[in-house]
Amino acid sequence: xQVNGEFQPTIVAFCCNWCSYAGADLSGTNRLQYPANVKIxxxxxxxxxxxxxxxxAFQRGADGVILCGCHPGDCHYTTGNYYARRRMTxxxxxxxxxxxxxxxxxxxxxxxxxxxxxxxxxxxxxQTVTKLGPNRRLEDLRCSKx
Amino acid sequence: MKQLPLSRLNDLFAxxxxxxxxxIPADDAAGQARFTVWQEGTALSKNLNTVRSAKDLFFPQxxxxxxxxxxxxxxxxxxxxxxxxxxxxxxxxxxxCRSFDILDKVFLAxxxxxxxxxxxxxxxxxxxxxxxxxxxxxxxxxxxxPTDPAGDVTCWQDEKNLYWRANTAKGEALTEMLPxxxxxxxxxxxxxxxxxxxxxxxxxxxxxxLRGFDGEHMMELFKSPKWASLSxxxxxxxxxxxxxxxxxxxxxxxxNTGSEVKRFRCWDSCMxxxxxxxxxxxxxxxxxxxxRQRFMHKLVYFPANNDGVYGCVGCGRCLQKCPIHxxxxxxxxxxxxxxx
Amino acid sequence: MQQGLKxxxxxxxxxxxxxxxxxxxxxxxxxxxxxxxxxxxxxxxKDFVFSVFSGANLSxxxxxxxxxxxxxxxxxxxxxxxxxxxxxxxxxxxxxNVYVVGVQCDGTCDIEKxxxxxxxxxxxxxxxxxxxxxxxxxxxxxxxxxxxLLERCTVCKSHKLVVFDELIGEQGxxxxxxxxxxxxxxxxxxxxxRYGFWRGELSRCIRCNACRNVCPACSxxxxxxxxxxxxxxxxxxADSFEENMFHIIRAFHVAARCxxxxxxxxxxxxxxxLHLLNRKFIKDIDELYGEYQAGADMDTKxxxxxxxxxxxxxxxxxxxxxxxx
Numbered sequence: 001x002q003v004n005g006e007f008q009p010t011i012v013a014f015c016c017n018w019c020s021y022a023g024a025d026l027s028g029t030n031r032l033q034y035p036a037n038v039k040i041x042x043x044x045x046x047x048x049x050x051x052x053x054x055x056x057a058f059q060r061g062a063d064g065v066i067l068c069g070c071h072p073g074d075c076h077y078t079t080g081n082y083y084a085r086r087r088m089t090x091x092x093x094x095x096x097x098x099x100x101x102x103x104x105x106x107x108x109x110x111x112x113x114x115x116x117x118x119x120x121x122x123x124x125x126x127q128t129v130t131k132l133g134p135n136r137r138l139e140d141l142r143c144s145k146x
Numbered sequence: 147m148k149q150l151p152l153s154r155l156n157d158l159f160a161x162x163x164x165x166x167x168x169x170i171p172a173d174d175a176a177g178q179a180r181f182t183v184w185q186e187g188t189a190l191s192k193n194l195n196t197v198r199s200a201k202d203l204f205f206p207q208x209x210x211x212x213x214x215x216x217x218x219x220x221x222x223x224x225x226x227x228x229x230x231x232x233x234x235x236x237x238x239x240x241x242x243c244r245s246f247d248i249l250d251k252v253f254l255a256x257x258x259x260x261x262x263x264x265x266x267x268x269x270x271x272x273x274x275x276x277x278x279x280x281x282x283x284x285x286x287x288x289x290x291x292p293t294d295p296a297g298d299v300t301c302w303q304d305e306k307n308l309y310w311r312a313n314t315a316k317g318e319a320l321t322e323m324l325p326x327x328x329x330x331x332x333x334x335x336x337x338x339x340x341x342x343x344x345x346x347x348x349x350x351x352x353x354x355x356l357r358g359f360d361g362e363h364m365m366e367l368f369k370s371p372k373w374a375s376l377s378x379x380x381x382x383x384x385x386x387x388x389x390x391x392x393x394x395x396x397x398x399x400x401x402n403t404g405s406e407v408k409r410f411r412c413w414d415s416c417m418x419x420x421x422x423x424x425x426x427x428x429x430x431x432x433x434x435x436x437x438r439q440r441f442m443h444k445l446v447y448f449p450a451n452n453d454g455v456y457g458c459v460g461c462g463r464c465l466q467k468c469p470i471h472x473x474x475x476x477x478x479x480x481x482x483x484x485x486x
Numbered sequence: 487m488q489q490g491l492k493x494x495x496x497x498x499x500x501x502x503x504x505x506x507x508x509x510x511x512x513x514x515x516x517x518x519x520x521x522x523x524x525x526x527x528x529x530x531x532k533d534f535v536f537s538v539f540s541g542a543n544l545s546x547x548x549x550x551x552x553x554x555x556x557x558x559x560x561x562x563x564x565x566x567x568x569x570x571x572x573x574x575x576x577x578x579x580x581x582x583n584v585y586v587v588g589v590q591c592d593g594t595c596d597i598e599k600x601x602x603x604x605x606x607x608x609x610x611x612x613x614x615x616x617x618x619x620x621x622x623x624x625x626x627x628x629x630x631x632x633x634x635l636l637e638r639c640t641v642c643k644s645h646k647l648v649v650f651d652e653l654i655g656e657q658g659x660x661x662x663x664x665x666x667x668x669x670x671x672x673x674x675x676x677x678x679x680r681y682g683f684w685r686g687e688l689s690r691c692i693r694c695n696a697c698r699n700v701c702p703a704c705s706x707x708x709x710x711x712x713x714x715x716x717x718x719x720x721x722x723x724a725d726s727f728e729e730n731m732f733h734i735i736r737a738f739h740v741a742a743r744c745x746x747x748x749x750x751x752x753x754x755x756x757x758x759x760l761h762l763l764n765r766k767f768i769k770d771i772d773e774l775y776g777e778y779q780a781g782a783d784m785d786t787k788x789x790x791x792x793x794x795x796x797x798x799x800x801x802x803x804x805x806x807x808x809x810x811x
Binding site: 149174175176177178180194197198202208276280281345348349350351375378379381382383384385388389397399401412413414415416419420433465467468469470471472473475476 | 517547607696698721
């Protein structure tokens with residue numbers, strides 16, 4: 001979306017309830033700045049993320065999608081993020097195969113204590129996606145606002 | 147009768163395209179024909195027919211009907227119908243041309259479907275006679291002459307020339323716009339027609355017998371035990387309905403874009419398990435009922451309601467594209483005995 | 487071979503091993519065989535055919551057939567047996583109600599390829615040694631069988647039949663025929679080239695659902711694309727996003743369960759090379775999580791229902807593949 005003539009990406013961050021959502025919260029309480037274009041969606045575990053959600057996020061206007069979860073080995077449900085890791089690897093590989101820019105999707109493991117890492121990751125991701133420009137390849141023209 | 151050397155075909159397309167949007171059958175990346183908007187460099191396909199029928203141009207697969215926007219308590223209606231402008235549809239075969247008459251009976255009956263109607267009024271149909279029919283063709287069974295198709299203009303093509311004959315006022319008007327067409331006699335066309343008719347006499351499906359497929363035999367056909375074996379391997383995929391030039395069922399759905407609700411219609415298929423599903427349940431619970439419905443509609447209900455006009459034009463697309471090779475010809479043959 | 491199968495079908499019906507046989511029924515033109523259920527030896531005698539056009543994978547029909555009571559015999563080619571075993575693994579087919587006759591195969595043919603080679607108006611095809619002779623409305627034409635094979639048969643991954651109650655022909659071996667060559671070619675392109683390629687292919691999709699309905703791995707009673715509560719239901723692709731979405735999601739849903747039987751590409755009326763999507767998943771799984779063939783055995787856990795603590799990170803996608811943006 002355009003703000004003052006400059007492209008500002010819309011980022012959707014799926015954060016697992018136990019680690020990364022708490023990590024996001026910590027970055028907030030520590031007053032660490034990260035861009036307002038990141039929209040956080042809380043899910044119970046990174047394993048909840050259905051590939052359809054990622055496509056739907058792109059359809060509804062996201063320019064980048066990031067999944068944040070507990071570190072492998074520390075999943076609140078013991079093994080959820082292991083499955084998510086495999087699933088996301090295959091999905092991202094398929095998106096790349098279809099020519100969708102691979103820098104638009106990412107997985108980052110953020111623990112509840114890593115407020116700094118959360119803010120830094122979001123800052124960096126927003127910068128990367130800004131450079132890529134608006135999502136055109138997985139765009140649904142019916143939903144575009146500009 | 148007019149004619150044009152084939153070497154100037156491109157000039158013809160350029161001349162038409164300068165005044166109207168022109169669609170011609172052109173090959174896609176997989177080598178199959180589809181109706182494509184002509185631009186400089188688009189070549190006329192040498193394939194017998196397109197995979198998707200010409201009904202696409204009058205009844206597109208997805209069509210916006212209207213939009214709604216809600217702000218507070220106000221509902222705003224947004225006109226979202228695709229603007230229709232005059233266009234020319236070139237290279238339509240006799241079978242597809244007849245399908246327009248069948249679709250007209252459905253869409254132009256009162257109250258007329260204005261989306262379809264405006265496209266029909268805007269479209270000029272230029273047909274092309276066939277010279278090398280396929281084994282899957284059986285348009286002659288339905289009284290269609292592939293050597294003399296209908297349409298606003300009829301064309302024939304031999305090794306040297308394109309022949310052009312206007313049939314309607316629309317066709318005359320189009321011809322007036324094309325001074326590059328020269329005058330011609332009838333002999334070349336008549337010779338070609340005679341040659342093609344010899345091939346038509348060899349088509350394996352030319353003798354399909356439609357006697358008995360009518361309103362009087364409706365219940366016998368409906369109750370035939372042969373539907374079970376005919377439908378048992380049907381996958382219910384819907385390919386037949388989508389390539390068929392006369393299938394006309396559609397669904398009306400809504401899509402919420404986030405800021406607006408778009409109401410659109412899209413092709414539906416009686417083969418689908420949720421077709422005409424109602425809150426009380428599914429009236430056609432198994433594939434047998436759905437399969438039977440499709441063929442009864444085309445061969446019995448439609449002619450019973452439309453003065454004997456069958457809902458099939460013998461284009462043969464279902465024979466070519468069904469994943470398990472079931473088709474209307476097999477149904478006619480199998481049920482033929484019951485219908486007598 | 488054809489005669490052997492016909493006799494076998496008749497014998498199984500006569501001696502009561504089964505009360506019906508799933509096979510292929512003769513059509514109008516020799517190439518248009520329909521899968522069918524035969525209930526009497528007379529029906530078999532009259533209509534049963536096994537030929538180079540018996541490409542249809544019969545295993546999916548057994549999901550319903552094995553639940554209709556009695557016992558059904560099915561003729562399965564090597565690739566079909568993998569689909570059958572995968573469906574057994576998923577508890578979709580009741581094994582005790584099916585009598586599998588394994589049939590060795592050296593390739594089935596594609597009438598589309600024969601037509602593309604210049605045979606118009608094909609009214610009959612007969613096999614003569616290693617050639618196919620097509621009778622057409624415009625004269626006879628001969629084509630070498632190896633030039634008319636279905637794409638999947640040219641890179642056949644296995645002549646081994648993984649499950650059968652009885653075998654016609656010899657047992658075979660797995661083999662590597664380079665079935666990932668096309669996938670590798672795509673991987674070496676730039677993202678822009680790949681995007682252009684897939685847009686060109688997927689824009690022809692008419693959402694006829696033939697690929698989904700013929701696929702043995704797509705056996706959900708209520709498909710996500712038919713379910714109004716899923717948010718992904720659509721009957722037609724309204725734009726390029728929906729075209730992409732259908733194929734990405736369908737390929738993902740069958741990932742690690744797809745046995746690479748090739749039916750999806752065979753039935754697509756628009757000749758979209760759908761197998762290239764499914765083979766990409768198979769190749770990725772083989773390279774990242776260890777070689778896995780769906781349906782090869784009953785015990786190995788499918789890779790997407792399993793994990794290893796040492797699995798690579800998704801960021802591996804940045805490092806793999808050919809050209810980078």
